[in-house]
Amino acid sequence: MRYVSNSEEETFEIARTLGAFLKSGDSVLLYGDLGAGKSVFARGCARALGVKSEMASPSFTLMQPYKTKNLTVYHFDLYRLSGEDELYYSGLEEHIGSDGVSLIEWPQQADVCPPRRVEVDIEKADDPIKRLIDVALVDMDDRKQQIERALKPFEAE
Numbered sequence: 001m002r003y004v005s006n007s008e009e010e011t012f013e014i015a016r017t018l019g020a021f022l023k024s025g026d027s028v029l030l031y032g033d034l035g036a037g038k039s040v041f042a043r044g045c046a047r048a049l050g051v052k053s054e055m056a057s058p059s060f061t062l063m064q065p066y067k068t069k070n071l072t073v074y075h076f077d078l079y080r081l082s083g084e085d086e087l088y089y090s091g092l093e094e095h096i097g098s099d100g101v102s103l104i105e106w107p108q109q110a111d112v113c114p115p116r117r118v119e120v121d122i123e124k125a126d127d128p129i130k131r132l133i134d135v136a137l138v139d140m141d142d143r144k145q146q147i148e149r150a151l152k153p154f155e156a157e
C-alpha cells in the first residue's frame, strides 16, 4: 500500500500507527535515500512499542537496543556497515526475526530477509516536506487487515 505524508510529524504518526501492531520477532526494513525519513519512521514505531527515551542515531554503533516493559526494540543503522565482522558485532543475525522488534535502516547493506517483516520505502517528492511511503507486509497475514484499516487515513489517492 502507498501512503502520503506531508510533514515529519505525519510520518511519525504513520509509523506509530503501524508500530502498535508489531510483536516480538517482527522486523521493519527501512529503505529510502539519505534524509528520506527512515529515522523518523523508526522513532514512531519505537514510541508505539513503548520506547520513551530519546533515540540517538546508531550510525556509528550500528545498533542501539531499547528495553521496554515487554520487549526490546533493536534500532539498526547499517549505512556505515563494512564487512562480515561488523555485521556479526552489530548483533543483526542474533536478534533479527527472533527476540524483540528490529527496526533496520539501510537493510540492503546486509542483504537481510527476516521472515515476518514490514518493508517500508520512503521516497521524497517534489514538495520538500512531502513523502510517499510504500508499505509491504510480508508473512503478516494475521494482522494485515487491521494494519491496513488503521493506516487508511494516510492512503495515497
Ligand SMILES: Nc1ncnc2c1ncn2[C@@H]1O[C@H](COP(=O)(O)OP(=O)(O)OP(=O)(O)O)[C@@H](O)[C@H]1O
Residues within 6 Å of the ligand: 005, 006, 007, 008, 009, 010, 011, 012, 032, 033, 034, 035, 036, 037, 038, 039, 040, 041, 079, 105, 128, 129, 130, 131
Ligand atoms: N514528510 C516528512 N517525513 C519525514 N521527514 C521529513 C518530512 N518532511 C521533511 N522531513 C525532514 O527530513 C529529515 C528526515 O531525516 P531522517 O534522519 O529521518 O532521515 P533518514 O532517512 O533516517 O536519513 P539517513 O539515511 O541519513 O539515516 C528530517 O530533517 C525531517 O525533518
Ligand SMILES: [Mg+2]
Residues within 6 Å of the ligand: 038, 039, 040, 077, 105
Ligand atoms: Mg537515519
